[in-house]
Amino acid sequence: MNRIIIIGNGFDLAHNLKTGYKDFINDYWATIEEGIYDKYWRLLDQQYGGGKHPLNDYEDQFIKIEKEYDKTGVNKVYSSYKEDSPLWKLHTLIDEHNNDPGSNVTVHLKFKNHFFERISHQCSLVNWVDIENEYYSVLKELLQEENPQKQNESIRTLNKEFDDVKR
Structure with a gap:
């Protein structure tokens, strides 16, 4: 069995x-x-x-x-x-x-x-x-950026750095 x-x-x-x-x-x-x-x-x-x-x-x-x-x-x-x-x-x-x-x-x-x-x-x-909570907190901070181009670049950088940590 x-x-x-x-x-x-x-x-x-x-x-x-x-x-x-x-x-x-x-x-x-x-x-x-x-x-x-x-x-x-x-x-x-x-x-x-x-x-x-x-x-x-x-x-x-x-x-x-x-x-x-x-x-x-x-x-x-x-x-x-x-x-x-x-x-x-x-x-x-x-x-x-x-x-x-x-x-x-x-x-x-x-x-x-x-x-x-x-x-x-x-x-x-x-x-x-709590890595996920830290990511979320940083993301909320970055969404306060007025300049959309700077905001997008900052979020891309954050996502790349988060991926590096995950690996």
Whole structure:
């Protein structure tokens, strides 16, 4: 006899599977942090102190992390996030490197996808994000634009950025 087993909503939570939007976003930021500050250099810096090793450059469809040599000033990144969130940890790491007096490098974090920036900030502030609701909120804001050409271009950009996040 064949049987069909139906798994309902909550199966993932009941089995402690990390399948929420925040889990994917936090994993992304944790992976970025590990990629720009190698575990090897982190261990050396923790064990032997001294100057921090420079962070690695990084770029994907969402962000770009780059170094500026001949440091002219400190670039304090916006960091009013929930403490211990992966994005807060990344900003703290960048701030530490930018404020190191022995460093001649300033590290910049730039978002290439503004929708991803919005959901990352939301997730880091309250440790939760509803991506569909954020999309709807942005769309309502864009519909207030008086210029139809600018409105259409903004909506096209939003849809492209939303598709990138979905992928």
